[in-house]
Structures are given as structure tokens and as C-alpha cells.
Amino acid sequence: MTKLKWGMIGGGEGSQIGPAHRLGSGLDGLFEFTAGALDHRAAEGIEYGQRLGLGNRAYGSWQDMLAGESAREDRIDLVTVATPNSTHFEITKAFLEAGFHVLCEKPMTMTVAEGEEIVRVAEKSGKICAVNYGYTGYSLVRHMKAMIARGDIGKVRLVNAEFAHGHHADAADADNPRVRWRYDPAQAGVSAQFADCGIHAMHMASFVTGQEVTKLSADTVSCLEMRVLEDDAMVNFRMDGGTVGRLWTSSIAIGRQHGLGIQVFGETGGLRWSQEQPNQLYYMPLGGRLQVIERGEANLSPEADRTTRVTIGHAEGMPLAFANIYKDLAEAISARKEGREMDPAANLYPRAEDGLRSMAAVVAVAESGKQDGAWLDARPPMFQ
Structure with missing residues (x-):
């Protein structure tokens, strides 16, 4: 090619x-x-x-x-x-x-x-x-999505997502230009931490479950009092397939480094994945034993097989996850040029519609925080 x-x-x-x-x-x-x-x-x-x-x-x-x-x-x-x-x-x-x-x-x-x-x-x-919700490019995130879609954990009941770090916890660093702009409404908009990190966790919840967020309730706080915008948020949400969602995002969680992770609990099993240990996906079937699925092992889904390059036991990191987004896009563009259907295992790149839904969630979180956690519609007007 x-x-x-x-x-x-x-x-x-x-x-x-x-x-x-x-x-x-x-x-x-x-x-x-x-x-x-x-x-x-x-x-x-x-x-x-x-x-x-x-x-x-x-x-x-x-x-x-x-x-x-x-x-x-x-x-x-x-x-x-x-x-x-x-x-x-x-x-x-x-x-x-x-x-x-x-x-x-x-x-x-x-x-x-x-x-x-x-x-x-x-x-x-x-x-x-x-x-570029690039973290959805990780091989085992895609395998989690495939497992949920084929019914391995039954109907999804609960998803728990988080993206918490502690890199903005030092009050002495609050005037650092690389930090300060993130909490300035003139430069960051209506939200800081949720718009920066929380939307990655929320998008991943939608990505793996195949469901969209319909409404949410948020508790937002600026733990450093000089900040106008939030540096910590707890968000409860509901999804259009009936799933209950919980999300925590923070920039003042000292001791946390990157802190992106997701857990999905269904009627017949549960799944857990963390971006800091991306080579393992933990699967617990109801009444069974905990299983550790390793990236690169045999008999994974086509979505996982297509997006793994390094042999089992070696780490794959964030640039390789980004590479999988580019690999999807190359397949999509080439299929259009060649007048053919694209590989369905590659049809996973985040769309403009995902970016729009995230922006609507950002606005809803900011407004719900101001209203002491009022439940608000999280959908953009064109999708209501």
C-alpha cells in the first residue's frame, strides 16, 4: 500500500x-x-x-x-x-x-x-x-469492548471510571504558567480537571460499554482556594443502556501518577483495566476464579490482535495506543480511496460525535457543580 x-x-x-x-x-x-x-x-x-x-x-x-x-x-x-x-x-x-x-x-x-x-x-x-481519545487505542481496552459486546459479562450494571493524578497539588506551583492556564476560565473554558482528564474516563466508559451518557450529577471543588475552576470532581451518571456510572477525576491526588482506569461490572462477570499496567486485563466470571488476560496471548479478539505489535511480556505504551488510532484512520482513508468496506476491527476511532458528547458533558458537569449536584441532561441538543 x-x-x-x-x-x-x-x-x-x-x-x-x-x-x-x-x-x-x-x-x-x-x-x-x-x-x-x-x-x-x-x-x-x-x-x-x-x-x-x-x-x-x-x-x-x-x-x-x-x-x-x-x-x-x-x-x-x-x-x-x-x-x-x-x-x-x-x-x-x-x-x-x-x-x-x-x-x-x-x-x-x-x-x-x-x-x-x-x-x-x-x-x-x-x-x-x-x-484523539488515544487511550482507547490500547489493545486490551479494545478486547474489553469486544468481551462486553459478545456478552462475556452479561448485561452491564455498573461502570466505575477514574482519572486522578497529583501533579497540580502543590500550592507553591499554582502560578506556574504551565499549570495556571488550566484553571483560568478565559483559557480553559468552564471546566479544568474534568475537561482535561475526566472526559477521557467518561469517553472510555462509553467506548467499552457501547452506551452513551444521558444524564449526570456532579460534585466539583477547587481544593486550592485560589483556583476559579475545579481541581477535583465526583460525577454520577446514567447511560442509555441502563448502566449506572461513577467517575472520579482529580489533579490534587498526591501519590497518583497518571491514574486512568476503568472497571465494568455485569450480571455474570467483571472486568478491570489500568493504563499504568496496560498489558493486563482482569476478568472475574461469576462464581469463578480471577483470570489475568495478557496482551499478545493467543485467542484474543480480532480487535486486540490487530492492535498488538510487541511480543507478550513486553510493555506497550501510550505512543503505541496513539498508533492504533492512526492505524484505524489509515484503514478508513484507504478503504474510501479504494472503494471498499473497511475492516470492522479497525472501525473504532473516536468521531466528532464523541467530541461533541464530551463537550456537552463538560458543560453539564460545570453547571451541576454550581447547582449542588443537580441531575442534568448530559446530551448535546442535536442528540436529545
Whole structure:
């Protein structure tokens, strides 16, 4: 298969997310890094892009990149938007309207109205708009989803998700610019910790169960009193398949490092997975013994087999999970080009609709927190 051409906006030198995307996109040899506008400082972005081998397709701004790539016959097939949150909507919309497939970092937008607009634009353009809930790329997360779908634990009763860390717990660090902006409504929007981390846990709950959140009740708090936005939240939610949900997210949980994990309890069994130990999925059948499912072992689901590369016993980490999102997208784009059906085991990448649902949940959590935990509709208006 001819390599697809990939471009990136943001993710410049020294960024946290840029290397993970570049590693993930190139890991399977399906994409070639072809174009980029990597820094809001034009000269630095061009220079860094040229050092990475982009030549004259290293652009000084996303607007220059849009114009330059639109004019080429060998234009990029996919662009990743990894810029500050407040710019996601404008850039994503512009590239979709120009006929490019887009992978946008989360949150997809800053408001529900913007999210609904992106869903409409993607539908009208006929182009893929994916959102990087990259942790759903882990092999055993996908195997958990497959087990639940085939009925291994029966009807799902309860899902418990969390994403808690302690890296913003030091009050002396509160004025650090890398921390402060996350709790500033002008830059972060209506929510801090839930919008940053909690939506990963909530999206994963929907991903593995195949159900969507319909309503929620939230208790939000700023444990550091100088913060306007929350640094800890406890969210109860209900799903459209009848499942009860519990979610805890925090940035002041000293001793927790990454802290993303999920437990699913059904009528005939339970499942448990943690991102810090991603090679093991714990399965407890009703009345049976605890089983440890290892990534890479024989007789797993097609969804798990397709997304494992390293032999059993060796760790697979976050860039490889990202790589599975890119692998899905490469299959989706190639299937469209070739006029065929895509591999159903690859049809798992998060969509614009997922980004929209997350934004609606963010707004509902923020409002419920203000109303002392009132139960609110968590669905965006277009899905009500």
C-alpha cells in the first residue's frame, strides 16, 4: 500500500504531545510525515519542520499550510490538530471545509454549539473528523469492548471510571504558567480537571460499554482556594443502556501518577483495566476464579490482535495506543480511496460525535457543580 501523506499543526519542539503523534503516525509505515505548521512562531516552526525533513512544506502558520496544501495535487491525506484548545474549532472546521480528513486533539471545541457545527461540517464535507481519545487505542481496552459486546459479562450494571493524578497539588506551583492556564476560565473554558482528564474516563466508559451518557450529577471543588475552576470532581451518571456510572477525576491526588482506569461490572462477570499496567486485563466470571488476560496471548479478539505489535511480556505504551488510532484512520482513508468496506476491527476511532458528547458533558458537569449536584441532561441538543 502506498503511504498516506500526513501533516501536523502544533506539536512543535518541546511540546508534550507532538512526539507521541509523530511516533504513532509513523509506527506502522502507513503515513509519511509530509507537512507541518508546528509553532505559532513562524520562523521557529519552519526551522523545526525543516529539521524534521519537511523541506518547503514546513509552514509558518496553519493558514499558510491550508493554502499551500490545498493547491497541491499531492496534498496531505490527514491533518492532526494539536494546538491550544481554543484554536481547535477554527482550524478543524477550515480543513474539513477544504476537503481534508482531520484528527483533532481533545477537547474538540470549547462550546457545545461549536461541537455541533463541527459534526455538521464533517457530515456535509464527507470527510473524517476524528478526535484523539488515544487511550482507547490500547489493545486490551479494545478486547474489553469486544468481551462486553459478545456478552462475556452479561448485561452491564455498573461502570466505575477514574482519572486522578497529583501533579497540580502543590500550592507553591499554582502560578506556574504551565499549570495556571488550566484553571483560568478565559483559557480553559468552564471546566479544568474534568475537561482535561475526566472526559477521557467518561469517553472510555462509553467506548467499552457501547452506551452513551444521558444524564449526570456532579460534585466539583477547587481544593486550592485560589483556583476559579475545579481541581477535583465526583460525577454520577446514567447511560442509555441502563448502566449506572461513577467517575472520579482529580489533579490534587498526591501519590497518583497518571491514574486512568476503568472497571465494568455485569450480571455474570467483571472486568478491570489500568493504563499504568496496560498489558493486563482482569476478568472475574461469576462464581469463578480471577483470570489475568495478557496482551499478545493467543485467542484474543480480532480487535486486540490487530492492535498488538510487541511480543507478550513486553510493555506497550501510550505512543503505541496513539498508533492504533492512526492505524484505524489509515484503514478508513484507504478503504474510501479504494472503494471498499473497511475492516470492522479497525472501525473504532473516536468521531466528532464523541467530541461533541464530551463537550456537552463538560458543560453539564460545570453547571451541576454550581447547582449542588443537580441531575442534568448530559446530551448535546442535536442528540436529545
